[in-house]
Amino acid sequence: MRIKFILYILLAGLIFSFQPASAQSFSLDQIQNVKVSQLSDAQIIEAWKKIQELGLSEQDAYKLMEQKGMDPIEVNLFKQRVSLLGLNKSGAKVTSGPQKPDIDFRRDTVIIAQKPVAVPPAKVTADAPLSIYGTDFFNQANLKFNPDFNVATPKGYVIGPGDELIILLTGLNESTQRTRVSPEGNVQVQYAGITYVNGFTIEQATTLLRNKMARIYPALNGGQTQLAVNLGNTRTIKITLVGEVKTPGSYTISSLSTLFNALYLSGGPNINGTLRNIEIIRNNKVYRTVDFYAFLQNGLLDGNIRLQDQDVINFPVYQKRVAIDGEVKRPAIYELRAEEQLDDLIRYAGGYTDIAYRSIAKIDQINELEREVKDIPSNLFSNFVPRNGDKVTIGSIQNRYANRVVLEGAVNRPGPYELSAGLSLAALLKKAEGLKPEAYMERGYIKRTLPNLDKELIPFVPSDIINGRTDIPLLREDSIVVQNRAEFMTDQYVTIGGNVRNPGPVIYRKGMKLADLIAIAGGLNEQAAGHRVEIARIIKNNTDSVANQLVETFNVDLTSSNQDLELQPLDYVTVPRLVNFRPLGNISIRGEVLFPGEYAVQKRDETAQDFIQRAGGLSPYGSLESAQIYRNGVRVNLDLTKLNVNDKSNILLPGDSIFVPRIISFVQVSGAVNNPQYISYLGSRFKYYINAAGGALEDARLKGAFIQYPDGLNKPVRNFLFFRIYPSVKPGSTISVPKKNPDLKLKLGFAEISGIISAITGLVGLIAIVYTNTKP
Numbered sequence: 001m002r003i004k005f006i007l008y009i010l011l012a013g014l015i016f017s018f019q020p021a022s023a024q025s026f027s028l029d030q031i032q033n034v035k036v037s038q039l040s041d042a043q044i045i046e047a048w049k050k051i052q053e054l055g056l057s058e059q060d061a062y063k064l065m066e067q068k069g070m071d072p073i074e075v076n077l078f079k080q081r082v083s084l085l086g087l088n089k090s091g092a093k094v095t096s097g098p099q100k101p102d103i104d105f106r107r108d109t110v111i112i113a114q115k116p117v118a119v120p121p122a123k124v125t126a127d128a129p130l131s132i133y134g135t136d137f138f139n140q141a142n143l144k145f146n147p148d149f150n151v152a153t154p155k156g157y158v159i160g161p162g163d164e165l166i167i168l169l170t171g172l173n174e175s176t177q178r179t180r181v182s183p184e185g186n187v188q189v190q191y192a193g194i195t196y197v198n199g200f201t202i203e204q205a206t207t208l209l210r211n212k213m214a215r216i217y218p219a220l221n222g223g224q225t226q227l228a229v230n231l232g233n234t235r236t237i238k239i240t241l242v243g244e245v246k247t248p249g250s251y252t253i254s255s256l257s258t259l260f261n262a263l264y265l266s267g268g269p270n271i272n273g274t275l276r277n278i279e280i281i282r283n284n285k286v287y288r289t290v291d292f293y294a295f296l297q298n299g300l301l302d303g304n305i306r307l308q309d310q311d312v313i314n315f316p317v318y319q320k321r322v323a324i325d326g327e328v329k330r331p332a333i334y335e336l337r338a339e340e341q342l343d344d345l346i347r348y349a350g351g352y353t354d355i356a357y358r359s360i361a362k363i364d365q366i367n368e369l370e371r372e373v374k375d376i377p378s379n380l381f382s383n384f385v386p387r388n389g390d391k392v393t394i395g396s397i398q399n400r401y402a403n404r405v406v407l408e409g410a411v412n413r414p415g416p417y418e419l420s421a422g423l424s425l426a427a428l429l430k431k432a433e434g435l436k437p438e439a440y441m442e443r444g445y446i447k448r449t450l451p452n453l454d455k456e457l458i459p460f461v462p463s464d465i466i467n468g469r470t471d472i473p474l475l476r477e478d479s480i481v482v483q484n485r486a487e488f489m490t491d492q493y494v495t496i497g498g499n500v501r502n503p504g505p506v507i508y509r510k511g512m513k514l515a516d517l518i519a520i521a522g523g524l525n526e527q528a529a530g531h532r533v534e535i536a537r538i539i540k541n542n543t544d545s546v547a548n549q550l551v552e553t554f555n556v557d558l559t560s561s562n563q564d565l566e567l568q569p570l571d572y573v574t575v576p577r578l579v580n581f582r583p584l585g586n587i588s589i590r591g592e593v594l595f596p597g598e599y600a601v602q603k604r605d606e607t608a609q610d611f612i613q614r615a616g617g618l619s620p621y622g623s624l625e626s627a628q629i630y631r632n633g634v635r636v637n638l639d640l641t642k643l644n645v646n647d648k649s650n651i652l653l654p655g656d657s658i659f660v661p662r663i664i665s666f667v668q669v670s671g672a673v674n675n676p677q678y679i680s681y682l683g684s685r686f687k688y689y690i691n692a693a694g695g696a697l698e699d700a701r702l703k704g705a706f707i708q709y710p711d712g713l714n715k716p717v718r719n720f721l722f723f724r725i726y727p728s729v730k731p732g733s734t735i736s737v738p739k740k741n742p743d744l745k746l747k748l749g750f751a752e753i754s755g756i757i758s759a760i761t762g763l764v765g766l767i768a769i770v771y772t773n774t775k776p
Contacts (some may be wrong), residue, residue: 036077133332138268153231162235171225183711243272243315273315281312322386326394327356343381357395364391409482425472440483447479498575499528507562514565530558536572585654602706607650626710664732669693673739685725705737
């Protein structure tokens with residue numbers, strides 16, 4: 001309700017504020033018929049003032065106008081007029097009192113007609129068909145092809161109803177007046193009355209107004225006052241596009257629009273439309289025929305004439321189109337006039353590319369029954385007239401050279417060279433500044449293609465060519481190759497391993513000695529046995545029989561003078577380690593010893609007792625019986641109280657660890673007992689400790705119980721027939737009683753038990769019968 005109330009107040013203010021001379025009046029019932037272009041600036045200002053007084057925002061006012069049936073185009077025009085007058089700028093003041101008018105030469109830049117949304121062209125591929133030349137011009141979404149509203153008043157502009165004229169007097173008399181041409185074609189000039197200007201140009205209207213205003217301003221006749229008539233906001237005109245056009249129909253555009261503006265807005269011709277014979281029909285007569293190629297090819301605007309109200313633009317069907325492809329700069333389908341020749345088509349296509357074969361053009365032509373191919377020589381291009389549907393192909397030159405030879409390989413200047421008259425191989429090598437030092441002087445070759453396309457290989461000796469002993473004449477497309485000596489050689493290696501700082505393969509070089517190889521490997525390390533270096537060498541055996549021994553070895557003492565022993569390719573040198581120069585590793589001792597820690601292994605046969613003794617022996621609380629030995633994280637089952645000191649099984653290895661636990665006088669009972677706890681050690685009876693813990697639970701699985709001794713050894717409860725054998729208990733042990741698994745519980749009913757008893761009874765009876773029958 002509030003919005004409707006504001007709309008009533010706004011429209012009422014507009015009605016009462018409009019001048020009586022206005023060409024139209026506002027009312028709520030006729031808001032959809034309002035033409036903003038016929039409102040004066042004073043009326044726009046007054047309407048904007050009402051909006052500000054009512055507290056209605058600009059966007060709310062525009063939305064309300066559209067809701068009440070006002071044409072969105074008219075709403076947009078109203079918005080543009082407000083922007084042109086600067087009313088919607090922050091800080092702008094709206095005044096309606098008398099003041100000296102400012103000259104505003106700006107024109108309404110709104111184009112009523114909207115260009116159809118362009119569809120992006122498909123991605124061009126190598127096999128894509130040719131496009132029609134010129135149609136892409138109308139499919140560019142980012143191109144703006146709008147009329148220029150900032151140009152000076154065109155002298156040939158024909159005035160019509162809706163145009164706004166700015167009448168400017170300067171000199172002895174000064175005044176400015178903006179007046180709009182009425183639907184009857186008249187303008188009202190202050191003090192001069194009404195003047196009919198419809199259909200007159202700006203120049204003619206200026207003469208009419210000068211003659212009429214000279215009665216009021218006599219200084220116009222004497223030249224002391226000058227009169228200028230300029231065009232303000234322009235009217236809109238309606239044009240119609242028919243024929244083979246993408247979006248035919250009527251368009252409302254600015255009166256400053258030209259033919260090209262209309263073509264762009266319509267999207268151009270469709271696939272059958274012409275670009276060479278666009279007709280402008282005015283007053284039911286063909287006023288002008290325009291060739292759009294003049295603009296596309298040369299940028300000429302002589303066909304871009306200004307449109308008038310009720311003009312009709314007709315796109316006839318094309319008469320002749322010819323495709324051109326191949327080595328031209330703009331391959332496409334072009335529209336030709338009846339008299340245009342093949343050279344005109346090539347000119348439209350931008351001319352030849354750099355590699356085009358210009359002597360002949362191949363024409364794929366359609367006759368009455370079938371297709372045919374024509375070869376047109378270049379001297380007939382200006383006389384040959386293509387037919388509709390022809391396809392012209394411009395070929396390319398051959399990808400070969402008429403006078404080229406190629407030099408490659410170990411030469412100082414490789415690459416292609418000109419085949420001059422009488423050029424020989426020696427002269428070519430001299431041009432290339434000779435061979436490189438690494439060139440293979442025993443063999444080179446020339447790759448030659450004969451006229452019958454047979455391939456030929458011509459060998460030569462580079463040293464003989466350089467010394468002038470022989471020479472070979474060269475032919476077109478010869479390829480001369482001088483090989484590098486490195487291509488015939490492979491690197492050979494010798495290998496050194498063992499106790500050197502950088503073992504591995506080393507490239508063999510002639511004259512390499514054993515001392516050189518050791519130096520390249522970084523020298524010997526501190527563990528190397530230099531007096532016993534072994535060299536393995538492959539035996540050179542050229543016989544065809546299979547030999548048993550393929551490699552021979554011998555030792556070298558580096559402390560003597562054998563370091564200068566010369567090596568051979570593929571030798572393998574091994575530097576062994578000194579037998580007794582190496583650490584044996586460490587043993588870790590923890591727990592109840594006097595000096596726990598890491599101890600180095602002194603002897604290869606050192607036992608656990610030896611290490612315990614080196615650690616100061618056991619503390620008063622240490623339990624040798626419960627001592628544990630671990631190797632690689634796994635317990636080793638050794639009882640240090642029973643083993644003989646000389647027993648080899650007691651010898652420890654590097655990395656082993658010894659743990660001596662504290663003497664514990666309690667026994668732990670855990671698991672499925674009534675009261676898990678620690679119990680003082682009182683004998684070795686297993687059942688005693690179960691009972692001392694409150695006995696086993698109902699779901700206890702006593703036959704699965706086990707004991708873990710302080711030394712890490714575990715012993716389970718064993719079962720023999722109906723008897724249960726319990727392990728003995730030691731101080732510090734842990735007794736674990738598991739629970740029964742309910743999933744494994746045997747659930748038997750009376751019937752199942754009866755069946756089992758019957759089966760057992762039958763089995764016993766069968767055994768008795770068999771035994772009786774077999775008894776002698």
